[in-house]
Amino acid sequence: MGSGTSTQHHFAFQNAEKAFKAAALIQRWYRRYTARLEMRRHCTWRIFQSIEYAGQQDQVKLHDFFSYLVDHFTPSSNHERDFLDRMFTEDRFPQDSEMEKFGDYESIEVPDNYTGPRLSFPLLPDHATALVEAFRLKQQLHARYVLNLLHETRKHLIQLPNINRVSTCYSEEITVCGDLHGQLDDLIFIFHKNGLPSPERAYVFNGDFVDRGKDSVEILMVLFAFMLVYPKEFHLNRGNHEDHLVNLRYGFTKEVMHKYKTHGKKILKILKDVFCWLPLATLVDEKVLILHGGVSDMTDLELLAKLDRHKIVSTMRHKTRKENGKQVKKEEANQKSSAGRPTPWFLPQSRSLPASPLRLGSLQAHRAGRSSSIPCGAPRDAKELARQVRRSVDLELDRCRQQAGFPVSWGKEEASPCTPEADSGAEEPLEPTQEEWRQVLTIFSASNYYEVGSNRGAYVKLGPALTPYIVQYQANKVTHMLTMRQRISRVEESALRALREKLFAHSSDLLGEFKKHDADKTGLITFSDWAEAVESVLHLGLPWRMLRPQLVNSPTDNTLEYKSWLEDLAKEQLNRENIQSSLLETLYRNRSNLETIFRIIDSDHSGFISLDEFRHTWKLFSSHMNINIRDDCICDLARSIDFNKDGHIDINEFLEAFRLVEQSCSEGNASDCPQTTNTNDNGCSKPGTH
């Protein structure tokens, strides 16, 4: 193409329409810039998805652990047996009399200076509306009313079938919303934009109301209130987060105990039961199925309708230990088809998660299967949304409807209408689909789910003839004011932080891999080697070469000093210098599961477990996971974590050792973050451990 490109451009300028060429040049440059931003945006999304996926795989390990305890572990002492029982007491089936006790709210006094919303039963529409308004003003509902509402909710839910059947001849329109995950702003936005529920405006909320976001309690109160007020028009499906064990892991339990210090435990106990009574699915006009986990080739509506749904307490454990005389024996919670495989409502069978055949498939295969429990989000492109329609699964949907004896219509889907909206960026027109079959739509209603600016939420309106009409939004006004570049940067930083954490958690393995690429022991490897090594250790399926500039600061063009890179990672993550490094790393890698187990053991939700309990837990867990750690190391570790030396470990302090305070840090309270200290010099490859 000639010599120096500078000369070439210069030459071009000297001829012909200068302005035209200048404009073209600027446009060309700008388009490259936006393309790179677009690439970063996609990479960021991939990071979040793969980490979320890895987190769910993690949960599988927990499930395996519990199964292992149930099936294979024989306690060698009374002490151990007692300890184990503690872990499984949650499975106890609450008796009705107990439920009455937990639902007891009448004895709770509401102080005179209480200025929050008050409820009286039977609830009226005004009460529900007032509740929304009160929450919008950041008020908190008094525990007495919470318990009262939950009590009434439970009574209502008990009479509902597994599958809600809705008919659009009563209401003119029906709106379907997906995961909210404690994001009250999104719920308020939906009601504001779409209108409050009413006899003419039906709503279906498809599960995952709680966890992760900070207002799960308020969301539940609003949803339950409207359900009681408009029982024919307002429907809720259970999601996999309507599960007390999942709540331990993902924040809802913490939120309740934080907001309701005196009565939180009662609230949690009755909620545990309320969750079990939530219906599993909603069927509209016998034509549209709304189900949290989506569909797969295993979905069987007949079976779903016949399940004793109340028996499915949690998806994290499906068996319980049978103890003579001590506990109530619970049968297999999940119904199994004749082939011995359960049919959960919460996830398509093709995904590997608790109570489904545990197939730890690769992330690629998972992406190809595209389940709906991972937030596909309401992406910002209309074309991406259209792509979420899966042709193959439609056939399954129809097949299972045939199974259930429903007539199946093969009508052609009409093009979805689009309406320009007043709010900027609130809606996008949809391309007409060419699908002949019914569509499967994945709806996710929590905008800014990972981070402010990460994604939009959406809801679907089913109009006449049940044609879907999708509305997208982003509840946080701040994002509208940011440029695309700023939005992407924020979200990206969040993703990269999470990714760096993961990298740190595998420091030892990474060092091993890097060394393999450094036969001459120069301390250096190429970027290409780095990418290969990282993928072989983390198995996240990420485009490491694209991400490398953001993860590796290297003065040279093509190589990096891997040891110092790993040290830098550790400096970012570690907080306490007195905890031995490689052990810390192992704990770090399993911290989510450990946290969950700790919280299960901490049955009174005090936030503390004893040193003994910690040691026992770790011993059991590590032996199951084949992590080889000597007893004295565990004792040392336990003692060093007991920061105030009182024989108890504060769970939150323990987790803080792993810098899990990212939330507050990212919100700019840098001064609140613990200071980084240096770790041991040769922390990464300590002999004698694992």
Place this chain on the structure above:
Amino acid sequence: MADDKEREDITVAEFHKKIKDAFEVFDHEANNTVDVREIGTIIRSLGCCPSEGELHDLIAEVEEEEPTGYIRFEKFLPVMTEVLLERRYRPIPEDILLRAFEVLDPSKRGFLLKEELIKYMTEEGEPFSQEEMEEMLSAAIDPESNSVHYKDYIAMMVIDES
């Protein structure tokens, strides 16, 4: 000679991996295809800076005989490798970019008014879509003066890239 060949082989191998990584980001169904509308993004994020016209030519090279709307990796890889080896569609140096803005600002004020920028970007060259125009304006225009001080703008964008 053998050395050169070996070096080129290594380079080609490197390019292959890079191209594969970039391609996979948009391979939503994990079946080695991407929507043709994403090809521009992929090519540009691999370091190239083609014009729209050049992009269309490139797409024509990698499309199927009967266009399906999807591009297969097997077709994309060899073409893209050649592009990288030949160092085609090099990015525009900062000084050239500055001169382009100066061409549009003959009185050398140091800025372009919002209306002027809109006119040039949407009527000349390979015109912007409305969305592209809005996006550029949101970052480039100083709301107080309703103009873009292009030298600062370029500087800001360049920092962003690194």
